Amino acid sequence: MAFLEITGLNKAFKGHAIIRDLSVAVEKGEFLVVFGQSGSGKTVLLRLIAGMLQADAGDVRLDGQSLLGVNPEYRDIGMAFQNYALYPHMTAFENIASPLRSRNVPEDEVQKRVHDTARLLRIDHVIDHLPRALSQGQKQRTALGRSLVGRPAVLLLDDPLRNVDAKIRYEMRLELPRLLRSFESTVIYVTQDYKEAMALGDRIAVLVDGTFQQVASPHAVYDAPNNTRIARLFGDPPINLLSVRPAGTAHGLTMRIADTMVALPQTDEALVGRECMLGIRSENVGVSLESTSGIPVTIDAITPLNNRLVMLLRCTDGTEVFASCPQGGPLEGLRGRHQAWADFDLAHALFFDTNDGARL
Amino acid sequence: MQGKSVLRAVSLVLIGLFFLFPLFWVFLMSFMTNADILRNPPSVIFSPTLHNYGALISGNLGTVVGTQKIDYMLNLFNSFVLSSGSVILSLILGVPAAYAFARFKFRLGEDMAFTLLSFRFAPPLLVLLPLLIYFQQMGLYDTYFGLIWVYQLITLPLVLWIVRGYFEDVSEDIELAYRLDGHSWLQTFLRISIPLARPGIAAAALLSFIFAWNNFIFALILGSSSVQPVTVGALAFITASGIEYGQIAAALVLSIVPTLILALFTQRYLVEGLSLGAIKG
Amino acid sequence: MPNPAAATMAVSHAKRRSGARMARILPYLLSLPALLTCIGILVPFFSAVYYALQRYNLAFPAGRKFIWLDNFVQLFLSGEFWHTITISLLYTALTVGLEMLLGLAIALLLWRRSFVTNLLSVALILPLMVAPEIASLMWKLMTNANFGILSYFVSVIGIHDFRWASAPQSALFTVVLVDMWVYTPFISILLLAGLRGLPRQPFEAAELDGVPTSFVFFRIMLPMLLPYMLTAGLFRMLDSIQQFDIIYAMTQGGPGNTLMVFQIQAYLQAFTFTNIGRASAILVVLWAITFALSKVFMKNWLRLRERAHGLA
Numbered sequence: 001m002a003f004l005e006i007t008g009l010n011k012a013f014k015g016h017a018i019i020r021d022l023s024v025a026v027e028k029g030e031f032l033v034v035f036g037q038s039g040s041g042k043t044v045l046l047r048l049i050a051g052m053l054q055a056d057a058g059d060v061r062l063d064g065q066s067l068l069g070v071n072p073e074y075r076d077i078g079m080a081f082q083n084y085a086l087y088p089h090m091t092a093f094e095n096i097a098s099p100l101r102s103r104n105v106p107e108d109e110v111q112k113r114v115h116d117t118a119r120l121l122r123i124d125h126v127i128d129h130l131p132r133a134l135s136q137g138q139k140q141r142t143a144l145g146r147s148l149v150g151r152p153a154v155l156l157l158d159d160p161l162r163n164v165d166a167k168i169r170y171e172m173r174l175e176l177p178r179l180l181r182s183f184e185s186t187v188i189y190v191t192q193d194y195k196e197a198m199a200l201g202d203r204i205a206v207l208v209d210g211t212f213q214q215v216a217s218p219h220a221v222y223d224a225p226n227n228t229r230i231a232r233l234f235g236d237p238p239i240n241l242l243s244v245r246p247a248g249t250a251h252g253l254t255m256r257i258a259d260t261m262v263a264l265p266q267t268d269e270a271l272v273g274r275e276c277m278l279g280i281r282s283e284n285v286g287v288s289l290e291s292t293s294g295i296p297v298t299i300d301a302i303t304p305l306n307n308r309l310v311m312l313l314r315c316t317d318g319t320e321v322f323a324s325c326p327q328g329g330p331l332e333g334l335r336g337r338h339q340a341w342a343d344f345d346l347a348h349a350l351f352f353d354t355n356d357g358a359r360l
Numbered sequence: 361m362q363g364k365s366v367l368r369a370v371s372l373v374l375i376g377l378f379f380l381f382p383l384f385w386v387f388l389m390s391f392m393t394n395a396d397i398l399r400n401p402p403s404v405i406f407s408p409t410l411h412n413y414g415a416l417i418s419g420n421l422g423t424v425v426g427t428q429k430i431d432y433m434l435n436l437f438n439s440f441v442l443s444s445g446s447v448i449l450s451l452i453l454g455v456p457a458a459y460a461f462a463r464f465k466f467r468l469g470e471d472m473a474f475t476l477l478s479f480r481f482a483p484p485l486l487v488l489l490p491l492l493i494y495f496q497q498m499g500l501y502d503t504y505f506g507l508i509w510v511y512q513l514i515t516l517p518l519v520l521w522i523v524r525g526y527f528e529d530v531s532e533d534i535e536l537a538y539r540l541d542g543h544s545w546l547q548t549f550l551r552i553s554i555p556l557a558r559p560g561i562a563a564a565a566l567l568s569f570i571f572a573w574n575n576f577i578f579a580l581i582l583g584s585s586s587v588q589p590v591t592v593g594a595l596a597f598i599t600a601s602g603i604e605y606g607q608i609a610a611a612l613v614l615s616i617v618p619t620l621i622l623a624l625f626t627q628r629y630l631v632e633g634l635s636l637g638a639i640k641g
Numbered sequence: 642m643p644n645p646a647a648a649t650m651a652v653s654h655a656k657r658r659s660g661a662r663m664a665r666i667l668p669y670l671l672s673l674p675a676l677l678t679c680i681g682i683l684v685p686f687f688s689a690v691y692y693a694l695q696r697y698n699l700a701f702p703a704g705r706k707f708i709w710l711d712n713f714v715q716l717f718l719s720g721e722f723w724h725t726i727t728i729s730l731l732y733t734a735l736t737v738g739l740e741m742l743l744g745l746a747i748a749l750l751l752w753r754r755s756f757v758t759n760l761l762s763v764a765l766i767l768p769l770m771v772a773p774e775i776a777s778l779m780w781k782l783m784t785n786a787n788f789g790i791l792s793y794f795v796s797v798i799g800i801h802d803f804r805w806a807s808a809p810q811s812a813l814f815t816v817v818l819v820d821m822w823v824y825t826p827f828i829s830i831l832l833l834a835g836l837r838g839l840p841r842q843p844f845e846a847a848e849l850d851g852v853p854t855s856f857v858f859f860r861i862m863l864p865m866l867l868p869y870m871l872t873a874g875l876f877r878m879l880d881s882i883q884q885f886d887i888i889y890a891m892t893q894g895g896p897g898n899t900l901m902v903f904q905i906q907a908y909l910q911a912f913t914f915t916n917i918g919r920a921s922a923i924l925v926v927l928w929a930i931t932f933a934l935s936k937v938f939m940k941n942w943l944r945l946r947e948r949a950h951g952l953a
Contacts, residue, residue: 052536054664071663072539079540085533089555102542150541368750375747376761379768379826385790386779398788457675464668472672474939475679481935482686483883485904486924489911490688512678520675525946545663574772576886577904591772595890598778605782612779616771623770627763631834634769634827635872635945 003028003186004154009058011044018044019210022058026154026186031177032215033201034190037233041210042190046156049188051075062153073102078152078185082159084143086131092118092142093127099150117145120179137168148183155185159192173199194234198222206230224350228357231279231350237310237322240280243354248272257344258315260295265347268360276360279350285323286343287311289330294341297321302334313342383616389609397605412610421600421607430600432611434586435593439615441504442579442589443572446511447565453512454519455561459553461520462527473520480517487513488581495582502584510578515568522567522633526560527553563629570619570626590615693925697918712922721898722906722923729902729927732813733881736820741874743821744828745866751829752836762833765826773823777890780819781806806891809899816900819887824880828873835869836862872945875938879931903927 002025011019018041026032036042047053049060051072060067067075078099086095093114094101100110118124121141126134134142140160147155161169177200180187191197197204198218205215206226214226225231231239246255246264253264253271257278264271288294297313304310305324309331313321323342325331351360389397391408399406415421421428461469479487491510492501500506530553538548554561576591585596590611597611623630696708716722747765751758768776783791784805795803806815839862847857885904888894894905901909903923911920 047536050536050540052532052539069662071545072536073542073544075540077540079537081533081537083531083533085531085537087534087538087552098538098543099541102547146537146541152540371746371750372757372761375750376764379822380764382776382779382783382822383767383771386782389782400788400793402788402790402793453674453678456671460668460671466668468676469668469672472676472679475683476675477939478932478935479682479686481879481931481938483904483907483924483927483931485885485907485911486689486921486928487682487685489907489917489920489924490685490692493917494685494688509678509681513682516675516678525949545667570770574770574775576772576774576890580889591774591886594775594778598781605785605788608778609782612775612782615775619770619772620767623766624763627766630766630769631830632949635831635834635876635942 002026003030003063004188005059005061006049007059007061009045009048009060010056011048011053012056017210019048019055022207022211024205024212024215026188028186029184031180031187031189031200031202033197033204034188034207035192035194035197035204035233036190036207037192040207042207043158044210045207046079046158046188046190049154049156050077050079076153077156078147078150078154079156080140080143080147080158080160082162084131084139084163086139086142086146088131091128091130092123092134092138095131095142096127096145096149098146099152103150113149114145117149120182121145136164140164140168140172148179148185151183151185153186155180155183155187157187157189159190161196162192176200194236198234206233208233223348224359225279226359228277228279228352231352231359235281236305237282237324239350240278240282240285240321241352242278242280242319242321243275244278245273245275246271258295258297258317258319262295262344262346264349266349268351271351271360274360275354277352277354277357279352280344280346280348282310282322282324283308284345284348285313285321286345287313287323287325287331288341288343289338290341292341292343294343297340297342299331299334299338299340302331313340315342386609386612389606390613392606392609394604394606409606412604412606413614415604415607416610416614421604428600430597432590432593432597432614435588435590435597436614438504438587438593439573439589439591439618442507442511442587443569445504445508446515446572447568449508450512450515450519450568451561451565454516454564455523455554458520458523459527459549462524463532473517473524476517476520479513484513484577485581488578492581501582502587504587507579507583507587510582511572511575513578514571514575518568518571518633519561519564522564522629523557523560525632526557530556559629563626563633566622566626567629567633570622573619689921690925692917693921695918697916697921699915699917708918712918713926716919716922716926721901724898725901725903725906725923728813728900729882732817732820732884732900732902733878735813735817736824736881736884737874737877739817740821740825740828740877741870743825744873745832745870747825747829748832748836751833762830765829767826768822769824769826769830771823772886773820774886774890776823777816777819777887780815780822781891784815807896809896812892812896812899816888816891819891820881820884823887824877828877831873832866832869835866839865868941868945868948872938872941875934875941879934879938882930882934883927 004026006025007023009019009022010017022045024032034042034045044053048055051067051070054069062076087098090098096114096117097110100113105113115124115127118127121144123138123141123145126138131139131142140163144160147157161172164172173196189200201218203215204218204221205212206221208229214221214230221230222234225234228241242257244255244257246253248269251263253266253268254261255264255278286294287299295315297315300312300314302309302311304327307327308324309327311323311331313323315321321342352358353360388404390412391410392406393409393411396406416432419429419431419433421430457469457472461473488510495501495506534556535548535552538552539545543551573589574591579588579592583592594611594615598608626633693712694707694709695705696711697705751762771779783789786792786804786807792803792805804811806812843861844857847861883904884902885908888900888902888905889908892900894901894909904927907920907923907927910916910923
């Protein structure tokens with residue numbers, strides 16, 4: 001049995017379902033990233049796990065014990081909030097010490113554990129300051145320290161890097177996994193940033209419309225998204241989605257993309273004759289200025305993005321396609337419109353149902 | 361432009377004069393002998409005397425017909441007891457309710473808060489007449505407790521509505537964080553919610569004190585001289601002391617000094633308190 | 642074999658699981674004391690309504706009986722009560738109207754911050770903190786015919802024998818003056834807070850564009866200030882229509898019945914004529930007026946409150 005098990009969770013407010021039939025199992029010591037956009041129900045989910053809200057249906061089990069109706073203070077859950085939620089009238093030390101104080105830990109041990117945690121988080125020099133005297137990064141570390149110091153069974157991190165500046169965010173992204181591993185915590189980490197999700201998680205649970213539409217490794221979510229919604233959430237520029245109808249020929253499957261017939265390496269018979277969506281990521285679209293067997297396109301715009309060049313291509317029938325390639329190639333420095341040819345690496349092609357968006 | 365600023369300056373002076381002169385003059389009178397007061401034309405030059413205050417504090421008032429014992433100090437003491445008692449009771453009753461009202465949106469809370477508020481605006485005599493009859497039957501007439509209970513009519517809505525606003529501003533996340541640290545609901549309420557709403561609670565308490573202190577009609581109807589506050593006492597005092605005007609002025613000064621001092625402390629919260637939190641000062 | 646560890650587990654479990662039930666009853670538990678107070682207020686209120694439907698005179702306890710709306714019919718048939726209604730409304734209109742005008746003027750004068758205006762806005766708090774009844778006594782001292790400083794002032798400007806509250810011609814003027822002294826600062830302070838909370842841009846833009854001051858005042862400022870004025874005005878109306886303290890301390894409703902406003906009339910009926918039934922009927926009529934006013938007030942007040950707390 002998994003360490004933290006959420007089954008069939010439901011929560012509605014005024015007849016409006018926020019969390020519907022949500023299930024997930026988290027192993028001990030696992031780092032699960034919950035990825036969802038604002039309004040997807042993240043906050044409500046965390047509050048249900050933390051015990052601030054009561055679920056309408058479903059169960060949350062920790063180490064085999066149901067947490068239904070258990071008060072937050074008995075749940076053995078630590079949480080770091082997006083807005084830090086520090087106690088403004090207590091010093092950083094007392095903020096971090098709070099979970100220990102509630103358990104009547106002897107004073108010398110409180111001192112030791114708070115200072116150890118503070119040192120680990122590199123905030124020991126501001127430990128006697130009130131929250132209002134701390135920088136954003138220090139506040140964030142204090143909040144993190146408070147959630148960690150009691151070594152809770154489960155750690156909920158609600159988008160903790162959201163409000164810190166870029167430098168600290170970058171540092172923390174590198175530092176957090178190591179830190180959390182040293183505390184051997186089981187972590188549920190909520191974020192709106194797909195790159196953060198990809199960088200941190202053992203697994204990513206994709207929250208869409210109040211339920212997990214996919215729970216898988218970062219690679220699996222990226223390479224094999226369960227549906228078009230998930231496919232669109234990961235990747236920048238977003239994945240290209242084109243309507244196609246593969247046909248069977250003697251040489252295997254072919255399909256028409258913008259007036260050009262291309263052959264498919266896949267031999268999935270189920271696709272034959274079916275109206276569906278072809279999903280292909282920008283990095284799998286090669287662009288060449290020399291005439292090739294590829295699809296003739298016009299390069300409408302080129303813009304650099306994270307060490308890559310992103311191109312907006314327009315096919316002969318008007319379909320727009322994103323392509324990207326490493327910087328420094330022949331395309332670097334190109335200005336204006338250009339005639340080019342696009343090669344779709346169809347080994348990485350994904351097919352989705354046109355109606356419900358599910359991957360085929 | 362020149363004429364405009366002169367007009368502005370004159371208006372400011374007139375306003376200052378209208379609102380401050382009465383206080384200033386009664387304050388001066390309280391240090392005058394009757395002869396100084398009756399002088400025509402009046403003069404601000406006189407040799408000040410503390411005799412009026414001395415007479416009030418000792419309770420032996422000189423009148424034309426001889427010395428009379430009037431315990432005006434008891435009235436002052438009663439005002440303190442009634443006002444502090446009302447504030448304490450209001451805080452005990454109102455702070456938890458304000459929290460419930462701020463945190464949990466529930467029908468009953470809404471109804472209650474509005475009932476209390478609507479009686480803040482109802483004619484006080486409407487409730488006082490039946491209460492007088494009940495209090496006499498229940499033995500609450502002429503008691504501190506009876507009056508303090510009725511004073512809740514003024515102080516409780518004030519506490520409920522001001523403190524509620526401050527509780528609404530306390531982040532729910534902070535409370536949840538403290539719960540998750542392993543503290544019970546009560547510990548969280550006492551150590552997080554209340555300290556964070558403290559400015560509001562202090563403001564509500566000070567304002568309630570002032571409003572209770574300044575109340576007149578409740579004690580006029582529900583108490584006799586033994587529990588009556590200065591507002592009622594001062595009126596009786598005027599009748600009793602006859603033409604000892606200096607003593608009357610001193611009595612009035614004594615009755616307003618406590619609230620004036622408190623007001624200077626609370627001026628920051630005043631706007632909010634006066635408008636029951638409708639406008640943050 | 643019984644397992645003691647399991648037993649403690651079970652106990653702690655019961656405690657752990659109090660969460661959901663506790664969360665449901667907690668709001669009610671917390672507001673219970675205030676609720677009881679509420680009921681404590683509602684009981685005498687309904688008693689008063691009940692008395693108003695009775696012939697109930699403490700001097701003739703035997704004559705007490707249920708007479709339905711007779712008290713009200715008699716009230717509305719008596720000229721005395723119509724006088725009460727007239728004088729109460731007149732008092733309310735005069736005080737609220739004059740205080741609004743003066744209050745707005747003062748707020749505008751104090752709008753621009755400077756040492757003097759800051760000092761004055763603190764000074765304005767002082768009259769407001771004086772009990773209205775004590776304020777009346779202060780004014781009584783100042784308008785005394787023998788030595789009152791104000792009586793002296795008016796005699797200096799040639800008005801001799803001005804008798805302030807003791808003359809029927811000037812009694813209303815005098816109590817309105819005292820009311821203004823006590824309550825104008827309330828309106829000023831509220832409107833000043835409103836003014837200082839107004840957004841800057843429209844005024845700056847108007848100044849840059851050279852828009853005339855009168856246009857700025859009537860078309861930009863007044864509309865923005867209107868909710869504050871409405872709240873302050875209704876608040877004062879609710880107080881003024883049931884004014885008791887100032888009038889009672891100044892004249893006890895006199896001279897004669899010049900200032901016999903609602904609550905003074907009711908007080909007189911109850912304590913001089915021991916006619917509880919009639920007194921209650923007067924108060925019920927007054928309550929109906931204030932109730933209607935308070936409905937309008939609360940609607941406005943809630944909207945302002947939400948704005949103040951940044952919810953709207």
